[in-house]
Amino acid sequence: MFAIVGGELDMEDAVPLGTLYLSSQKQDGTTTVTVTGEVDIATASQLRDYAEEALRPAPRRLVIDMGGVSFFAAAGISVLSALADSAAGHGTELLLGEVSPAVTRVLLAVGALPGQPAGSRTWQPPGSRPGGPAGSRPGRSAGTS
Numbered sequence: 001m002f003a004i005v006g007g008e009l010d011m012e013d014a015v016p017l018g019t020l021y022l023s024s025q026k027q028d029g030t031t032t033v034t035v036t037g038e039v040d041i042a043t044a045s046q047l048r049d050y051a052e053e054a055l056r057p058a059p060r061r062l063v064i065d066m067g068g069v070s071f072f073a074a075a076g077i078s079v080l081s082a083l084a085d086s087a088a089g090h091g092t093e094l095l096l097g098e099v100s101p102a103v104t105r106v107l108l109a110v111g112a113l114p115g116q117p118a119g120s121r122t123w124q125p126p127g128s129r130p131g132g133p134a135g136s137r138p139g140r141s142a143g144t145s
Helices: 044-055 074-090 101-109
Strands: 020-027 030-039 061-072 093-099
Touching: 020 044, 030 044, 030 074, 044 061, 044 074, 061 074, 061 101, 074 093, 074 101, 093 101
Parallel strands: 030 061, 061 093
Antiparallel strands: 020 030
16 A cells, blocks of 8 residues: 655646656665656556566665656556555555656546545555555655645
């Protein structure tokens, strides 16, 4: 389980269709993977492989920043669920950073963010145990941004 620690971004500067850009940054035990473009059946495996590689050194936290995602399909939910399991196996807290409206719509549609305002949500992967501890930023409680 992980919390969204950022807010929604407007998608005025869209990335070309069918494109996925991935980058990462490490700082103080936190690795941030920045995702820009489309996450769909054609690109989801790229995101999964890239994020799995970021988990190999077992950082304390892995933040997936999805503020630049212009399209987010069901394949993205599968990737997030698999990453949640993998992160737990590494002892890593998995968090969402910024989320775009495209990501928010899908998470809401699958019931991952029911009735909660943007920037203050906790996402629980499908099939995980309800009532478990929520991930949060240091010094902040889950549900704050």
